[in-house]
Each structure stands twice: as C-alpha cells, then as structure tokens.
Amino acid sequence: MHDATIQKLPQLIGEQVRLHGWLTGLRSSGKIAFLQLRDGSGFVQGVIVRSNVSDEAWEAARALTQESSLVVTGLVKADTRSKSGVELELDSVQVIQAAHDYPITPKEHGVDFLMENRHLYLRHRVPWAIMRVRDELSRAIHDFFAERGFVRFDAPFFMPTAVEGTTNLFEIDLFGDEKAYLSQSGQLYAEAGAMALGKVYTFGPTFRAEKSKTRRHLLEFWMVEPEVAFQDFEGSLKLQEEFLSYIVGRVLDRCAPELDMLGRDVSKLAGTAEGNFPRITYDEALEILNGKGEQLEWGDDLGAPHETILSEMHDRPLFITGWPTKAKAFYMQPYEDDPERVKAADLIAPEGYGEIVGGSERIHDLELLKQRIAEHNLPSEAFEWYLDLRRFGSVPHSGFGLGFERTLAWITGVHHLREVIPFPRMLTRMYP
RNA sequence: UCGGCGGUAGCUCAGUGGCAGAGCGAUCGGCUGUUAACCGAUUGGUCGUAGGUUCGAAUCCUACCCGCCGAGCCA
Incomplete structure (x- = not known):
C-alpha cells in the first residue's frame, strides 16, 4: 500500500x-x-x-x-x-x-454565479485544465528566454509618474501627499535593463484603468516584455515569430489532455507552431478593409472588428507593420525615409482574439526622443532617467509586449479572459 | 462614457393586469456498471430597490442599483 x-x-x-x-x-x-x-x-x-x-x-x-x-x-x-x-x-x-450544500451543482450555471464562486469553481474540470495550460505556457515562456540567454528582469509595479497619460492609470495614495501609479507596462524599465544586461524580459502583472467591459479586457493582466539591445525592428519580428511558435508548440506537445478536456480544436494551432507568420502593412490593411465596405482614413487606428476581419483571413497570427506615427506611442522609432510611419507592429491572433503582441524599435536618438516627449505633452522631468539611456551609450534596440491572458485564451479556445486567470479583476468583479 | 439585453426558489428559467410555477439541487427511500444516471416522496420565495398608476402589480409608469453582450481604448 x-x-x-x-x-x-x-x-x-x-x-x-x-x-x-x-x-x-x-x-x-x-x-x-x-x-x-x-x-x-x-x-x-x-x-x-x-x-x-x-x-x-x-x-x-x-x-x-x-x-x-x-x-x-x-x-x-x-x-x-x-x-x-x-x-x-x-x-x-x-x-x-463532510461538506454540505456545496453551491456549484452538476447542472448549468450562469457566468455571474460561477465568478461569485470562483474560489470553488477553480476545482472543476474546465478551470482545472485551463490553469494547467496557464502553468505550462508560463514555463514555456521562461524556458524560451532562458535558452536564448535572456535575463529575467523585474520591473517595479509602483510607478512615480504617468508614462502615457493618467486616464487609464490606477492612482495610489502614498501616505497623504504623494501619488504613485500602478504600472501599465514594464517596458521603459526593461530598456534600462537591456542596456545593463543585453537581453532581458519582464513577466508580471500590469494594470489598466480602462473602462472596458469586453471579453478581451481585464483591469489586471500579465504581460511578457522582452527588450534587446542592438536588435532592430526586423530582428524583433523574427523573435516574436520564433517565440509564439515555440510556446504554442510546447503547449500542443505537453497539454494535449487538457486541450482535449477543453474541447479545443488543436488543428487550428498547428499553423502557428510552424512559424512563417504573414505580414501586411497598415496601408494594405486599410485597402483590404475599405474594399470590404469599411470607411477608414489614413491615420485611423484599427478597431477590434477590423482586427477580426483581417485575422480571419489567416490560420496563424498576422503582423501589421508600418503604422502611422501619430497613431502610436511616443518612444517608437520612425522610418528614416518616412517619418510619418514608425517601425512598429501589432500581432493579431487568429479566431478573433485580437492583438496579442505590440512591438517596436525604440527611439535611440536623444534629441528626437525629447521632441516626442514634448509633442505628447509628457512631463519631461519624469523622463530624465529614461533620457539618460540615450545620453550614455545609446544603441538601437527593440522589444515587444505579449498579453499573457489573451494568448492563453486563444490557445485554450476560451471565449473570455476572465476564464484564464485564477481571480479576474474587472470593472464589475473584485470578489473573491 | 455610449448602445442593446437582463434581474422571479440554492441554480437555470417560465409566468406580461387576477391563487407564486417548472426542472435541477438538497434531504429521505428504492435500484449491481452509472457517466449532468433513473424511479418515488419531502423541502423550497423581500419577484433587484424605492416610489407611482390600479379594485388588484412579478406584470404598466418613473428613478436608482446590479449584471451580461458590444463599442471606444488597449494587451
């Protein structure tokens, strides 16, 4: 025995x-x-x-x-x-x-009831399988970077200032007079890390105070943000492609029973594991969408329905490159021969799961970066440390951010992000 | 913030002006291969909240609260 x-x-x-x-x-x-x-x-x-x-x-x-x-x-x-x-x-x-009157009976239940009992619902087969895939995906991410000589680099969760405007930041009261904000990205700190350690990645929770109530949004979600010194935009795209096919391949390889329990059609992930992601430019995307009856002007950002239309044309993630400078973040490197466009890409997941990666080459020229900070009305004193990275041995570098829950929801075929994190934090859900 | 839908038993829902309902769950009993078993009995209510209309409101009206779906924004 x-x-x-x-x-x-x-x-x-x-x-x-x-x-x-x-x-x-x-x-x-x-x-x-x-x-x-x-x-x-x-x-x-x-x-x-x-x-x-x-x-x-x-x-x-x-x-x-x-x-x-x-x-x-x-x-x-x-x-x-x-x-x-x-x-x-x-x-x-x-x-x-002996338990009595366990609330989650073996019959159908509504979303709100299951979320109210999330601490118990985690015991059931579907959440059980998802959490095991989450664990494997997380392990695959660490292994991918470890095998390539990256150093894990932890960015802070408290931020001294608003990096991209305060509207979507959670404000923290620091003993009365001082304010801090919860991090919505570790990227700027990862850039400092890349200048110190060459190749780094952050992996941790980030917080967005967006009043979004859709299946693709959480107030608190996890993000993977690699940053590589001397890596240009093309190198970043290659890294993203290699990264996605590695982690998807790992889950297919090691989580077959869990994916089966979830009823996931794994043939829809086979293309991703092969790599060779299609690429289109922003201009081509506009042409396709306007050809399908949309009314988009050059410079407009693409909405979720647009991403879905484009992604459904492929069996693996789709890169959209060549974005208008004015539609993107202040730190993105413009093309030398076309300053109206930046070296940035969004990676759109198939099957309507939306943008799972956003990446770019970063501006490494001190004067251009100062100019952008001014154009975006950002508080320059808060960025002195960030500008120091360009004052002392600045190099071209690039990186990207992968939304962990969106990626996991897509891999598991789960409809809503709230299913793939143990205790989701949403506009309408803070308990348990 | 905007648009659509919803809130009735522990759960999932029906009931749209005239006695508060069903299935499941739970409890008890029966059944030797069940897969969300089956059969019988028992148990079940602040109809989201407040106000109004009416002889009479779960049902009609007003306000508010909460949730779901989507948009915008984003990963």
Whole structure:
C-alpha cells in the first residue's frame, strides 16, 4: 500500500493505493456506488461494491456529499469504460470533512454565479485544465528566454509618474501627499535593463484603468516584455515569430489532455507552431478593409472588428507593420525615409482574439526622443532617467509586449479572459 | 462614457393586469456498471430597490442599483 496521485494511476495498474482528495459526484444503486474523485492532479472514478466491503465502508461511501474531503484505498484496475483507462476498486472510504450544500451543482450555471464562486469553481474540470495550460505556457515562456540567454528582469509595479497619460492609470495614495501609479507596462524599465544586461524580459502583472467591459479586457493582466539591445525592428519580428511558435508548440506537445478536456480544436494551432507568420502593412490593411465596405482614413487606428476581419483571413497570427506615427506611442522609432510611419507592429491572433503582441524599435536618438516627449505633452522631468539611456551609450534596440491572458485564451479556445486567470479583476468583479 | 439585453426558489428559467410555477439541487427511500444516471416522496420565495398608476402589480409608469453582450481604448 502506498500513497498515489490520480495522474500516476495508469502506471500503477494492479496495485493497491491510497488517495487523498475530494468527491466531485456520487451515483449509487443498492449494491454498487460510483464515486467521482479528484485529488488536484486529476480525476478518476472509484467503484465500491456492497458485497465486497465492510458495512462501515459502504455506509461511509453512500453518505458522501459533493466536495467532501476524503482518504480512500483501493485497487487500480484497467477499464476501457473509463476515459483515463483506469478506475479504482475501493475497499475503504474515510471522510476528513463532510461538506454540505456545496453551491456549484452538476447542472448549468450562469457566468455571474460561477465568478461569485470562483474560489470553488477553480476545482472543476474546465478551470482545472485551463490553469494547467496557464502553468505550462508560463514555463514555456521562461524556458524560451532562458535558452536564448535572456535575463529575467523585474520591473517595479509602483510607478512615480504617468508614462502615457493618467486616464487609464490606477492612482495610489502614498501616505497623504504623494501619488504613485500602478504600472501599465514594464517596458521603459526593461530598456534600462537591456542596456545593463543585453537581453532581458519582464513577466508580471500590469494594470489598466480602462473602462472596458469586453471579453478581451481585464483591469489586471500579465504581460511578457522582452527588450534587446542592438536588435532592430526586423530582428524583433523574427523573435516574436520564433517565440509564439515555440510556446504554442510546447503547449500542443505537453497539454494535449487538457486541450482535449477543453474541447479545443488543436488543428487550428498547428499553423502557428510552424512559424512563417504573414505580414501586411497598415496601408494594405486599410485597402483590404475599405474594399470590404469599411470607411477608414489614413491615420485611423484599427478597431477590434477590423482586427477580426483581417485575422480571419489567416490560420496563424498576422503582423501589421508600418503604422502611422501619430497613431502610436511616443518612444517608437520612425522610418528614416518616412517619418510619418514608425517601425512598429501589432500581432493579431487568429479566431478573433485580437492583438496579442505590440512591438517596436525604440527611439535611440536623444534629441528626437525629447521632441516626442514634448509633442505628447509628457512631463519631461519624469523622463530624465529614461533620457539618460540615450545620453550614455545609446544603441538601437527593440522589444515587444505579449498579453499573457489573451494568448492563453486563444490557445485554450476560451471565449473570455476572465476564464484564464485564477481571480479576474474587472470593472464589475473584485470578489473573491 | 455610449448602445442593446437582463434581474422571479440554492441554480437555470417560465409566468406580461387576477391563487407564486417548472426542472435541477438538497434531504429521505428504492435500484449491481452509472457517466449532468433513473424511479418515488419531502423541502423550497423581500419577484433587484424605492416610489407611482390600479379594485388588484412579478406584470404598466418613473428613478436608482446590479449584471451580461458590444463599442471606444488597449494587451
């Protein structure tokens, strides 16, 4: 007899094991009962037969309630009727805590109810599978950069000033008189890191006080932001492509059971794992969209429906390059022969998941950067440290930011971002 | 911030001017292979809140609150 986890049961057929876990459901008849068990590592069915066990074990099993915690012992048996190929023939059931009136019953529930009970809903199969994919995706990201000599570089969460205007920043009261803001990007700090360590990436939560109530928005989300010294725009696009195909390939390779549980059509991710992402310019995008009846003028930013139209033309992420300078952020490097356009790209995910990456080459000329800061009416004193990066050994450099939850929602095929983060923070959801 | 939809039992919903309903859940009983099992019984209500119209309001009117979907903005 030894302790086992459900995940390992297929390798323990014929052995007597003990499991620590919870009951997700019970079906019983007069002489046989089926216990749906979970232990965190997976799900398995336990079968208990009246005539084979003690009265105590039988009565304990029949009295079980949903989400009661328990310790069971039994024999691992191969069974073709089981999805995992195994089930457990139980001989003892010991209850640790009997749960009563567990709210999430095995019937349909509404979104708001499940979010109100998020702390419990995480125990169920769909969130369980998503959180495991989230873990693998996160691990793949770290491995990708580690294998390429990047240093993980943590940007601060408190920011002294508003980098791109205060309207979408959360303001923090610092003991009365001073203000700080929650970070909406680690990029500027990553640039300092790149000048110190060459190739760095940040991976952490960011905060946007946008009053967005759509499936593609959270107030708090995680972002991956690599920044590379001496890397030009083209090099950044190559890195993005290699990065996306690596992490998607890893999840396809290692999370097949989870994706299957989620009902994800993995053939739709095969193209991404191959690389070779299509590219169109902003001007080409306008031409396509206006050809389909849209009314876009040069300089307009593209909206979510536009991104969806364009992305549905491809089976893998789509780069849109050559953006108008005036539609983009102050730090982006313009083309030398076309200052009306910047060396920036958005990467649009297929299937309507929207922009998952935004990247650019950064301005490395001190005077041009000063000029842009002034044009955007930004407080120049707050950017002195950032300007120092151009005063002392400035080099061309580039980077990008990947929205972790959008990427994960797309990979898992989940409709709404709130499903892919353990405890989503939204305009209408701060509890639990 | 704007537009659309919604709020009735623990959950999912029906009820659109005349007795507050169903299914599921839960509880009890039955059933030897169940997969959101099945059969029988029991249990269930501040109809989002406040005001108004009416003989009578879950239902009509007004205001507000909350949620869902989308837009804008963004990842």
